Every structure is written in structure tokens, then in C-alpha cells.
Amino acid sequence: MPEPLIKLENIWKIYQLGKIELPVLKDVSLEINPGSFVTIMGPSGSGKSTLMYLLGLLDTPTKGRIFLEGKDVSELSENELAKIRGQKIGFVFQQFNLLQNLSAIENIMMPMIFQGKPGKERYARAKELLASLNMEKRANHKPGELSGGEQQRVAIARSLANDPEIMIADEPTGNLDSNNGRIIMESLRDLHKRQKKTIIVVTHDPSIASYSQEVIHIKDGQVVKNHFQEKEVLWQK
Numbered sequence: 001m002p003e004p005l006i007k008l009e010n011i012w013k014i015y016q017l018g019k020i021e022l023p024v025l026k027d028v029s030l031e032i033n034p035g036s037f038v039t040i041m042g043p044s045g046s047g048k049s050t051l052m053y054l055l056g057l058l059d060t061p062t063k064g065r066i067f068l069e070g071k072d073v074s075e076l077s078e079n080e081l082a083k084i085r086g087q088k089i090g091f092v093f094q095q096f097n098l099l100q101n102l103s104a105i106e107n108i109m110m111p112m113i114f115q116g117k118p119g120k121e122r123y124a125r126a127k128e129l130l131a132s133l134n135m136e137k138r139a140n141h142k143p144g145e146l147s148g149g150e151q152q153r154v155a156i157a158r159s160l161a162n163d164p165e166i167m168i169a170d171e172p173t174g175n176l177d178s179n180n181g182r183i184i185m186e187s188l189r190d191l192h193k194r195q196k197k198t199i200i201v202v203t204h205d206p207s208i209a210s211y212s213q214e215v216i217h218i219k220d221g222q223v224v225k226n227h228f229q230e231k232e233v234l235w236q237k
Contacts, residue, residue, distance in 0.1 A: 003070055004031035005166065005198055006055055011064035013050050013221075024050045026221040028064075034165075037192045037199045039209040042218035049170065051218060052202045056089055056168045057081045086115060090159030090167045094174035096151045098143040104154045105130060105139040111161040122161075129157035133187055149180030156187060160197075167191070169201045173208060185211045 013025040024047045032038055032055070042048040053059040054066060057073060060081075065074045073084065098107050108126035117125075130136045133153045143151050152172060159167055169188065173181030189211050192199050201208060209215050217225040 002034055004067070005034040005036075005069060006032040007067040008054065009065045009067070011054060011061045011066070013047075013054065013059070014062040024221050025054070025061075028218075028221070028223055030216060030223055030226065032198060032200065035192075035196045035198055036214060037189070037212045038201070038214045038216060039212040040200065040202045040216045040218060041204065041206070041209055043204060046218045047221040048202050048204075048218050052168060052170055052200070055200060056091060056166075057085050086111070087162060088164050088166055090162070090164040092152070092155050092159050092167070092169040092172050094171040096143070096148075096155045096175075098151055098154060098158075100143050103140045103142055104135065104146065104150075104157075107143070107154055108158045108161055111158060115162050125161060126157070129160055130154075133157055147180070148176050149183055152176065152180070152184050153187060156184070156191075160191070164197075166198045166200070169199070171203055171205075172201065173203075173205070181208075 008028055008030050011025055011028040012023060015022045015024060028051065040048050040051060050059070054061060057066075057068070061074060065072055067073065068084065068088070073081065076084075099110070102110070105123070105126045108129055109122040112122040112125060127136065127139065130139050133156060135150065135153050135157065138146060138150055143154070146154065167188075172188070173184050176184065185208060188199055188201070191197050199212075201212060203209060214226070216223060
């Protein structure tokens with residue numbers, strides 16, 4: 001068996017509200033293997049978003065340890081975590097989070113600026129990513145000129161700008177109609193197949209989970225079920 005890409009070991013996340021302690025995650029342990037497509041499912045308030053922030057190194061645990069590629073990253077500084085995120089993790093959010101005054105191609109180039117990549121390389125990479133998502137004809141359009149589905153495809157392209165190994169999507173179809181939602185999930189599935197990216201999708205929607213290989217169910221801050229999909233599910237078709 002390969003070493004887990006991400007490993008959570010006895011993770012607790014506790015928020016302090018005055019004198020009251022509010023445990024959001026309670027002794028969570030799980031492993032994400034390289035090249036897997038995983039869905040984290042749970043109702044509102046289950047702790048799935050908090051779990052996503054920990055998996056994406058956007059937050060640190062109150063107790064427990066997080067390993068990335070075998071290295072304990074639980075107590076790294078924010079600057080150290082930011083450097084790892086910039087190199088290894090891409091994020092896609094429900095709200096798209098595109099810069100409204102920039103074109104599609106300029107939005108995709110932004111993460112590469114922070115990594116110090118030269119202008120020609122940034123432009124070529126952004127153009128390649130747009131083409132891979134059938135968005136090359138919309139390269140010079142600003143977000144306000146794009147549909148919701150098109151904006152999310154630009155957001156996916158932006159998340160891939162620095163060729164991260166891990167891609168985390170938080171309710172990526174939440175603001176889209178069913179047809180655009182299907183297009184986005186098919187795009188993620190194709191990325192997983194063609195580029196062997198490790199993809200983690202957080203959702204409450206069972207139809208979204210059908211695209212993944214593995215489903216982790218979380219309830220009341222604990223993992224209650226973890227199962228692998230049967231062969232006939234969508235991700236293999």
C-alpha cells in the first residue's frame with residue numbers, strides 16, 4: 001500500500017466561546033491516498049467544512065496530528081503552511097471567488113505571480129488550462145460576462161495554475177443548475193483520470209458523491225461511515 005498523501009490522526013477542533021468549549025471535530029482519524037477521488041459528505045453543522053479547512057492546511061487542529069506526504073504539519077507556522085498550500089493544494093469554492101476586474105485568463109495567472117513564474121510561462125499555462133476546460137474562447141471575458149458554470153470552470157483552471165497534487169472543492173456545484181453542475185463534476189472527474197490529481201469534494205448532495213471513488217460520511221463532528229463505491233458508479237463510465 002502507498003503511504004497516505006494526507007493522514008489525520010486523532011484530530012480535535014474545539015472553539016472557545018467565552019467559558020464554553022464547542023468541539024466541532026471529535027477524535028477524527030482518516031487517510032487520503034495519492035490519486036484518489038474522495039467525497040466528504042454530511043449535513044449542515046456536521047463539521048465537514050472544518051474538516052476541509054484542516055485537510056487543506058487552512059486551519060490547525062486543537063489536538064491531534066496532520067501528516068502531508070509523511071511529514072507532520074500540525075504545528076507549522078502560517079507562513080510555512082501558506083507556502084505548502086501555494087505549491088501543493090488548489091481550492092475551488094462555491095462562490096467562485098474570481099477577481100471581477102480581471103479577465104478569465106488574468107484570474108488564472110494570479111496564483112503563478114505569487115510563485116514567481118515569468119510572464120510568458122504564466123500566459124502559456126493559463127491558455128492551456130482554459131483550452132483543457134473548453135473555455136479558450138472566453139479567455140478575455142471578465143467574470144460578469146460569464147455564466148455561473150463558466151465562472152466555475154475558470155475557478156477550476158485557476159486552482160490548477162501551479163499544478164498542485166491535491167485539489168479541494170467545497171460545494172463546487174452549489175450555485176449552479178443541474179446541467180452546469182454535471183459539467184463541473186465531469187470536468188473534475190476528467191482531471192482525476194487524465195492528470196491523476198488527488199481530488200477531495202465536500203458536499204451534502206448524494207448525486208455529487210456518485211462521481212467519486214470513496215465517500216466519507218461525517219456527522220456531529222465524527223466520521224460515521226467510510227466506503228468505496230461500486231464499479232458501476234459514474235466515475236468509471
